[in-house]
Structures are given as C-alpha cells and as structure tokens.
Amino acid sequence: MRASPPAVASDGRQVVIRTALTSDRDDALAPLEVRVPAAAVDLLDPTATPGAAVLATIAAARGEDLVIEGRVDARAAAGAAALAGLLSTWWGTGPVTVEVEETITAAAPGTGVGLFFSRGVDSWSTLLDRFDAPEGERVTHLVWVQHGQQPGDGAIETALGEGHRRVAAELGLELVTLSTSARAHLDHHRRWIDLFGPVLVGTALHLGAGLRTLVLTGDSAADVHSRTGADPDVVRLLGREGCAVVLGNPDRSRGQRVTHILGSPLARSTLQVCWEGRMAGNCGRCLKCLLTMTDLATAGDPDPAAGFDQPLDADAVRALPLGPVMAPFMEGLVGDVPPRYEDVRRAWSDAWDRAHDVEPRPRWGDHDPPGLAGPGVPERVATALRATTGQAVAPAPAPLGWRPGAVPLRPSLTRHDEVRTLVATNPDRPCAWAVIEHHVRDGAVDGHQVALARRLATVHGDGPCYLPGIVTAPRQPPVLGPDAVVALLRASRARLWWRPDGDLEPLRVVEAIEQGCLPLQVMPAGPARDLAAELHPSLAPLVVAEEAVATLDLSPAGVTRLLAPAADHLLAGSAEHDLLAGAYR
Known part of the structure; x- marks a missing residue:
C-alpha cells in the first residue's frame, strides 16, 4: 500500500486533508480524509506526519506493507514502523513493514494540552484530574473526533457536539471538532476498541502545531495490557517530536473513575456512554449503558439510571452477549456489586457463564417471589453472606424453608x-x-x-x-x-x-x-x-x-x-x- 503526500484544500468552513491511497491488490482504496475547522488552520501540520500512525494501523489491519510519501517527523516515522509491526503481530496479519521516503525534524512544540473527550466515564475522570493541574499539564483544548459511518450519524453527531460545547463553555475550554474517514478503512477488519488510539491521535495531530501534549484515556489503568487501542505498548509509539501522547488517569481502575465523576454534578449530569443505541443520550440497554449503570450503582449513586432511557434491569443484563473484551471488568461486576443490586450481579454472572458454556449453579432466591416489605431473597442472602464471608456467592446445597433439611431464612x-x-x-x-x-x-x-x-x-x-x-x-x-x-x-x-x-x-x-x-x-x-x-x-x-x-x-x-x-x-x-x-x- 502506498500513501501519497497529503493534499490540503479549504471550502471556507473546513480544511480538508486528503491522502490518496493505492494498493497492489485488486481493491480500490478511497482516500483517507481528515477535516479540521477553518478557524484552526494556523495550527495545521501540513506534512505527512499526522497520518503516519493511522496509515500504519490500516496497513497492519490489511496485512500489507506500507510506503509513505511526503515528509514525516523522524520520531513519528519510527513509531509508525514499530506500531505496524506490533499490531500485525497481535492480529496475526504480519509481518508488516513501513517505509517513509523522507524524514524531517519537527517544528517547535506548541503550548496546548488536548484531551480526547467524549463525556464518557474515562475522559470525564481525566478532565477532572487535569482541569486544575499546574500550567503545562492543565487541559486547554477538548478534542472531539467524528466518524460519520452510518446514515443518520450527522444528526446524532450534531446533538452530541452541542452537549460537548455546553461542557466546554461551562469550563471555559476550547472545543476542537475534527472528523476522519479512517473507520471506513478499518471497521470491517477490526473492532473499534482495537483501533481508537492510533485513529484519534493521528487525527488530532493535524493540529499538532498548537499542542505539546495529547491525553488519551483508555478503559483500564496504565499497568493493564489489554491489546486494545489504548494499550500502553501502543500509546508509547504514538505522537511526534514536540507533541507527546500520554495516558490519562493512569492509576485509576474503571470503578475508581466512576466514583471520581460522582463528585462532579456536571460530569454526572452530562455523562454520555452509549455506543450502540444510535442516539445522542444513553439508551440504557446496550452493553456500555448497562455496564456504566452497574458501575454507578456499585459506586453508590443513589439513582444509577439517571440520564439513561431505561432502568438498570437484570433481564437486560442477562441477555447480553459477552465477549473476551469484558474479561477485565468481570471481577468487579461479579464481586463488588452491592447487595441492593444482587439481581443485577447475578445477571452479569449468568451472562458470563453462558458465554463460556458454564452450567447454571443452584442459588437461593432465583425462584422465590419478590420482596414486598423489604429486600427479596437474593438481596438478603447477599447481605448475610457478605457480612460473614465478604462474598455474595456461596453453595446452595438445600432449599430455603422450614421443613427438615431446609435452610431457614431468619431476620438479620x-x-x-x-x-x-x-x-x-x-x-x-x-x-x-x-x-x-x-x-x-x-x-x-x-x-x-x-x-x-x-x-x-x-x-x-x-x-x-x-x-x-x-x-x-x-x-x-x-x-x-x-x-x-x-x-x-x-x-x-x-x-x-x-x-x-x-x-x-x-x-x-x-x-x-x-x-x-x-x-x-x-x-x-x-x-x-x-x-x-x-x-x-x-x-x-x-x-x-x-x-x-x-x-x-x-x-x-x-x-x-x-x-x-x-x-x-x-x-x-x-x-x-x-x-x-x-x-x-
């Protein structure tokens, strides 16, 4: 695969950076396009540096060697080559090599700190950390990257953008909105969670002349190697000379981040996590919504369904198809959910067991009537067991009841x-x-x-x-x-x-x-x-x-x-x- 030098054009409202792509294979490749606001043209990096990481990711996904024409910062060039090798090894498409025809020394660094911001748990927690940070670490720009992959995305992204702008205005920050066509090249090869780091960074680096740091927040702490787009081994290969890419919130787990945002009424009231509901807002039924509501419940939110269109429902959780990407979250979901939400905790456990062909185990309360004057049986059992063993799970060798051989259910x-x-x-x-x-x-x-x-x-x-x-x-x-x-x-x-x-x-x-x-x-x-x-x-x-x-x-x-x-x-x-x-x- 060969990438031509980027061509820059403007329609008065946006600047379009278009990189033509060709391949020795039969398929015709659409150009890679990035659009930035015309008002930000002074920050534009016109070289091939910004697109290097994205192009390397596309090459790794296709299992195809890459030649980048045009000038690329030496650090970004080395990072792109290493990134293509790493990803193609992980994905089993390699080995993939990257050749850069001309390397350069980057211009002087900018002064801004850009944070990739979606109003999700992870980026909100990072923003709260860095909003009052010392000069040089404090966020100056919120960066939002649009993708527009499906019909109707335009209206949805407009609504999302309005929410982002309200937050930026409330905090006195600048919101920079960019768009990229990278996912049109990548989504049919890999999951978005595998790709988002290089795509977001490669898009934002087009404004790299004004930024010295880009902050990317993954879904795990920095010591977790998940082989996703924010894996520490990926992040260290991104950026260029004069514009570093760092992981936001490196020391907090997902649960700790949820607890963190509960301390900010603005963060909690503007939370946007839905990724499958095809809406600006939170559907309450997709995996991300149900995961977040469960995390909010675990963190002590008195109304974890606030801001979601549906309540936290155990049946909806139980019906979820859970893949390997959920493995890092399951310990907390199965172990930390409070007794008040024991039916939800059991539902996550059931969904995970079903995904791994584990036979259901007997549990007290699965078939008992719901409580009317207080907690139902599942919550009572979880409360009692946590008080004695610290865990909500225990064998149920005999049914609850008062006949000989049954296990009595007594007041606490x-x-x-x-x-x-x-x-x-x-x-x-x-x-x-x-x-x-x-x-x-x-x-x-x-x-x-x-x-x-x-x-x-x-x-x-x-x-x-x-x-x-x-x-x-x-x-x-x-x-x-x-x-x-x-x-x-x-x-x-x-x-x-x-x-x-x-x-x-x-x-x-x-x-x-x-x-x-x-x-x-x-x-x-x-x-x-x-x-x-x-x-x-x-x-x-x-x-x-x-x-x-x-x-x-x-x-x-x-x-x-x-x-x-x-x-x-x-x-x-x-x-x-x-x-x-x-x-x-």
Missing part, C-alpha cells in the same frame, strides 16, 4: 431487638388481618389471594388488602413501595397468603415476623396437614387449612399465643449464621 442479627419490640406491641394494632401478596403468578392472575381477602373480610371484618401485579407487565414494580407495605403490616396483627403446596414460604414468614406480624399460610386441607406435620411445633400453627379460616382466632390474645413462639423460633438464629451454616453444611 441487627434487627432482633427491633423485632422483639414490634412483637410485644402487636396486641395494640387496630386491624386483625392483612393480605399483601402478588396476585399475578406464572403469567396469570392468582384468584386465590382475592378470594382469601374476601373470606377474611366476611368473617373477621375489614383489613388492609394490597394485591400488586399486572398480567401484561409482570416485572413492573408495585406502586406501593416497601415503606408503605411496612406501614400496612404494622397496622395488622396477622398477615395471610395462599399457597397450593410446598413449604412454609420463607420470605413471607420473615417479612411478617420482622414487622411483628403473625404469618399465616393458607393451603388446601391435605397439603396443610402434611406440611404442619413436618414443621417445628412453634411453626406448625402457621399453616392454616382453607376450611379453618372462618374459625381462626385473630383477637389480640389469640394472635399473641401463636406469634410469640414463632418469633422466638425465628430469632433463635440469624440470617448471617444460618445461611453460612446452610451453605457449608
């Missing part, structure tokens, strides 16, 4: 005193009963919950009834949040729900006891009789045959007679102790 040790106080004041509550239960199960309305509430109202008088669930939107969260449900339970002496079979529902039992409320599971006569026979004597009365609902004693004294021993039984252990013991029994 930190709540025991509160629970005892609530149990003691149960007789003072105004309502005899409450039915608070999802009435959509397995995609259909479960009429038993409604029938139970009506039966209770007929026999025992009015009581709170809340039956959330929409058949057409089964994952829609309840309108009433946990605080409201807690208030209903604390106004009621007993909480009842229907189950056709199975064990005493572990989550509903612990939710009721935690609010000082008597849990009663109503069942058909046969299953109720069989289950009660298996349970501890203090728990057996919590199983009620449906025919016995009319004769239940829900008076203050009648409830206390059943509640006190049941509460004592649950408080004889703790979530922290019993889940750990159950996992490693």
